[in-house]
Amino acid sequence: MTKDKTGRLHVTVRSGRKRKLSSKLWLERQLNDPYVVRAKREGFRSRAAYKLKEIDDKYKLLKPGMAVVDLGAAPGGWSQIAAAKVGAVDRKGRVVAIDLLEMAEIPGVIFAQLDFLDDEAPEKLRAMLGGGADLVMSDMAANTTGHRKTDQLRIVGLVETAAAFACEVLKPGGAFLAKVFQSGAEAELLAQLKRDFTTIRHVKPAASRQDSSERYLLATGFRGQQRP
Template identity: 80%
Template sequence: MAKDTTGRLHVTVKTGGKRKLSSKLWLERQLNDPYVAQAKRDGFRSRAAYKLQEMDEKNRFLKAGQVVVDLGAAPGGWSQIAAKRVGSLEGKGKVVAIDLLEMPEIPGVDFAQMDFLDEKAPDRLRAMIGGGADIVMSDMAANTTGHRKTDQLRIVGLVESAAEFAAEVLNPGGTFLAKVFQSGADADLLAQLKRDYTTVKHVKPAASRQDSSERYVLAMGFRASRE
C-alpha cells in the first residue's frame, strides 16, 4: 500500500490469474473510493446514495408524505435516501422501486423485479403506486456496446421512456430526475422537458466520479396536461 496525495492509504490490486486489466482497475477504484468506504460505514447499499442526498440538499425536491418512483433501483442506495426523506418508514409517504436485478428488502420500500421496458411494466407500476406520484427518478443505465454513438442513443432512449412514464403519472408540480451522459444526443429530450416543467437543469453531484461523463437532468415543477 502507498499513500495518495490526500494522505489516504492507496490499495493496489495485483494482476495475474484470470483477472483482466479492466477488472483490476475497476476493483482498485472501488477499494480506494472514499464514497464506497463511507457507504459501508453509513449502512447505505451503494455510493449512489450520496449523489441523491447531495442533489436533494441543494434542490429540496424530496419532502415528507410524497410518493416516489425509483426506476433502476438496485442495489437500493437511492431508495434508502428516499424512504427516509419522505417518511415511508413511518407510513407517511411511499417509495415504489423496480429493477431488472433482485434487490434485498429495504424498510419502507415496495420493490418489484421487472424490466422497465417491458410493455406490461407501466401498468404494473401504476398498480403499485395506486394513484399519482410526486417524484419519478431514474438511475437506469443502458447496456453498452462500445460504439459511442449507439450507446448515446440507447441511453437517451431509456431516459425518454422514463420521461414519458413520468408525464403519465406525475402530480402537478412533480419532479423528474434521471441519469444522462454528456453528449449532444439529448437536445430533443431537453426541449420536451422544458415544455413540461418549469425548471430544467443538469447537475453533477460531487459523489459522481470526476472522470465520468455521468450527469443528471433535474426537471421540477411538472405542468400537468393530462385530461
C-alpha cells in the same frame, strides 16, 4: 498498500492471469473510492446514495408524505435515501422501487420486479402508490457496446423512455430526475422535457466521479395532467 499525495492509504490490486487490466483498474478504483468506503460504513447499498442525497440537499426534492418511484432501483441506494426522507417507514410517504433484477428488502420500500417498459407498468405502479407520483427518479444506465455514438444514443433513448413513463404517472407539479452522460445527442430529450416541465437543470453532485461525463437532468414543475 501505500499512501497517496494526500496521505490517505491507497490499495493496489495485483494483476493476475485471470484478471483483465480493466477489471484490475475498476477494482482498484472501488477499493480506493472514499464514497464506497463511506457507504459500507454507513449502511448504504451503493455510493450512488450520496449523489441523491447531495442533489436533494440542494434542491429539496424529497419531503415527508411524498410518493416516489425509483426506476432501475437495484441495489437500492436511492430507495434507502428516499424512504428515509419521505417517511416511508412510518407510512407518511411511499416509495415504490422497480427493477428487472431482484432487490433485497428495504424497510418502507415497496418493490416490484418488472419492466417499466411494459404497457401495464404505469397502471400497476399507480395501484402500488395509491395514486400518482410526486417524483420519478432514475439512476439507470444503458448497457454499453464500446462504440461511442451507439452508446450515446442508447443512453439518451433510455432517459427519453423513462421521461415518457414519468409523464404517465406524475401528478401536476411533480419532478423527474435521471442520469445522463454529457454528449451532443440530448437536443430532442431536452425539447421533450421542456414541453412537459417548467424548469430543466443539469446537475453534477460531488459524489459523481470528476473524470466521468455522468451528470443528472432534473426536471421540475410537471405541466401535464396525470394520464388516465
